Amino acid sequence: MKKHTTQLTSKSIEGSGLPTDYKKAIAEYIWNSFDANASIVEINFRANGIQAIQSFSIADNGTGINFSNIADTFGNFMVSLKANSFSDTGFIKGKKGKGRYSFSIFCSKAKWDTTFISEEGHYLNYIIQINREEIQNFQTGDTSIKKNTQTGTKVIFEDFYNLTGDLLDNEDFEKYLANEFGWFLYLNKDRDYKIIINSRPLNYESVIGDSEDRDITYGDFVFKISFLRWNEKIGDKYYYYFLNTDKKEAYRKHTSFNNKTADFHHSVYIESSYFDSFKPTKLDHPVLDQTFNQSDPVFKLLVENLNELVGQKEKAFIRDLKAGELIESYNQRNIFPIFGSNKYEQLRKDDLENVVKELYSVQPKIFQNLSIPQSKTIVGFLNLLLDTDQREHVLSIIDNVVKLTDEERRELSSVLKSTKLSQITHLVRFLENRYTIVNILKLLVFDLKKFTDERNHIQKIIEENYWIFGEQYHLVSADKNFEILLNNYYSHLENNKKKNEKIDHVNKLKRPDIFIARKSEIIDTNDSDSTVEENIIVELKRPSVIIGNDQFQQVERYLRFIIEDDRFNSVTRTWKFILVGTKVDDYIRDLHVSQKEKGKKYLIQSIRNYEIYAMTWDDLFRIFTIKHKHLIDKLEFKTIVIEELQLKGINLDKSGSDILTQIALSKDKTILVDGFADDDLPF
Known part of the structure; x- marks a missing residue:
């Protein structure tokens, strides 16, 4: 093995902001694999009866690490050849070159067994090794020609501490990976991108509550839109992610659709060649090189379409899921009045529940953070009003409490209009x-x-x-x-x-x-x-x-x-x-x-x-x-x-x-x- 010495110290590396959690550290290696154009990332580990890890590796089918560039990749720190990287946060994962040192929080040694294609067209394989005790240095083995025609890199971790088998064979670990990579795997599902854990594909769909793909065309550009609603919170804010042809992020913009309910966790990804030369700007005129930007009419039309899509999704989420949870909660806490068991009384009950659902869909905050007596008062008032010829006056009352859009007013009005129940x-x-x-x-x-x-x-x-x-x-x-x-x-x-x-x-x-x-x-x-x-x-x-x-x-x-x-x-x-x-x-x-x-x-x-x-x-x-x-x-x-x-x-x-x-x-x-x-x- 040949030793390569850098001008860094172990303290400067450890103080540079490396991950402090083993899950984040492992995610760094997976992102490095996808940055290297991998479509398959395999995580394999084995532990004994007392959960001591006996082997642990992360392998991919990416392009490998070119030996001729080793001095510019492993030899530099806080500098990388990667101009950009896949990311769900907008930060370029691999561009600072820190990810390769993440192993130091859970083991003492990491080896990269990598195969790449040389300029002569040969498949060359070699080993890179870093020890935690000398983390500022790395060692490389000699290159050898491989007979197989498969590029890729396998990172092998050794000498573990702060990591046991139960932490890897764990639902929380898999859920973390699903949240971290779910959007990326979803966008690349047609190309069969996968993360495999001990021969089992990561079930990233488990963290997605709803999804929809649609294509729209403006002028010469086709925009592939992917809406994802997450089952759990993914951040304080929610974004439209604008991706170029290589699925790399060119720009992001707040969706502004997390005001009505705190549980509407969502992301929208828009892929198009339109963003290959996209330059975000706050100016109201085109940039000098005439590349596209936020003030472009196409971009404005696109955002209008996106707002309409997310608005519809938010309304459906509140009506179909959250409103249903509210009704179930009200029934369990006896918020609703007592209705008889005959058909007429059950129709009255259904009518009251439907109106509560629709009101909740229009403005959930009306029903949030209420005590049981307050909830009973609102529901009791609605029940009395619905049982009279004045049921449509609910709309006027609500409109004086919260500002309704024209569409919300129409939808609520249709629910309050004469129905079979009101006729009865x-x-x-x-x-x-x-x-x-x-x-x-x-x-x-x-x-x-x-x-x-x-x-x-x-x-x-x-x-x-x-x-x-x-x-x-x-x-x-x-x-x-x-x-x-x-x-x-x-x-x-x-x-x-x-x-x-x-x-x-x-x-x-x-x-x-x-x-x-x-x-x-x-x-x-x-x-x-x-x-x-x-x-x-x-x-x-x-x-x-x-x-x-x-x-x-x-x-x-x-x-x-x-x-x-x-x-x-x-x-x-x-x-x-x-x-x-x-x-x-x-x-x-x-x-x-x-x-x-x-x-x-x-x-x-x-x-x-x-x-x-x-x-x-x-x-x-x-x-x-x-x-x-x-x-x-x-x-x-x-x-x-x-x-x-x-x-x-x-x-x-x-x-x-x-x-x-x-x-x-x-x-x-x-x-x-x-x-x-x-x-x-x-x-």
Whole structure:
């Protein structure tokens, strides 16, 4: 062996910033192998029963160490022939020439068994050796011609201390190598680059949570983009790495996408010949040699595309992974309200979880660092709001708390819009309220009839819930005289009404109970080219009154009043007068029979476009039950609605229940409900 003496001392080498951890030291040798154009790096070690290392080497299939340059490589320190090197940190791993001394932290001797191609084309092999005691010097053996045609270098370590077999045969060691070299192996996966540990390839994919490759073209340049999301933190900041044709880093730029969540660990690598002559600059004009730089339009377009990609990845990561973890945590800590086991309650639970997920995706910080009571307060508030018709107001509230982008606002809005659950919720509440109103009426006209009168009890309910006579009508007046009724009527139906109308009639102060009208025009059954407007006047009778001739005559006087006043009786309007009471006498039943050929149930008189109907409360309640049961039967979620209504004490096949009666009696006011459109009453 020939000894080579340098001007260095062991103290100057040891004080130069060599790695202090065996994992980093080993990584230096692996990077040296890849810097030497290796595609395969093999780590082999063997230990005895007490974990003392018996052999340890790192071999590669790189270009080897040219003996003719040995004085400029091993002979120099802090200077290297390597102009640049592969790196995940931007620092050039091999350019200072320090890596070869890293062995000194865990063993006393290192030998490089290397094969290279000489200028004459021969495969020459020789040995380089460094001892820790004389680390400033190195020794070389004579070169010999190798018969095989394979270049490469094998570093053999001997005389170990501070290193045992269990430190190499260790999950943490392999995870460190995967984090250190994962990006490089991923970018070179098509070229089958590998790190092999005791005949087993390093599983670098284990540290990658998500990856995507895509190519984009701007002008004459193709950019190969590789997005990697790491399972663990790789640094305080995250970068776009711009690589040239040789996959060497030409420039890097912060991604600025680690603000929403601390767990979005990512790197983006962009390979292109565009970066072969790339020169980063903060100037707003091209550099003098006209090479490409940050102010170039192509580079600006590229960065815009990269920002869009990472933004999408961040959103998907938060929504699909982190939001799921939040929901699981909330369920474990009982943050969510308690929901029943029936299908409707489970749909409500799913809806609340979806909204929490979407809100978390838009702005995770809303839910971070909260105590359990604070978390329950936010989730409870959302649950209450989602269970009303005001669910879309969540967007306005959140928008006042955090600044939403247009895209975030659109996505959140789509989640908050009417869904199957909100339809079910609205329908259940709609039906519950309607059945409650009907049950209140039943109590008044059947159970409390001794105390009930039409004006103070029944009429007050009907005027707020006139849907019972048809969804399509508009309330014109309730318990008002004909003079007020007329003006209300014109105000609703006439577009050009300018002043109140006066009526000169003996019956102008008569007060029909309910006057409702439909402003929208319908086809005239007698003339398909014409349309008519429908009007209904309802006369309600207290339970003690049996509808007979006297009541019929009262309504007929209303009819005559309308007929005799030209301002009321346009032939383009139809008028229906409805008498409602607990019972009808034989006189009314005979009138029903007399009008039977008209095919309209409950009809007792028909004159031109005027009709009078008489019916019982039981008739009206039966029509209500049939129509609303038919509505439910047409729903795809019929079972869920029925289950929920039954939990609220509403059985669609019965007149009511004790629970519903209690609900009805506990109401301090009637409920006006916006209705679902359904069929008319059969008159």
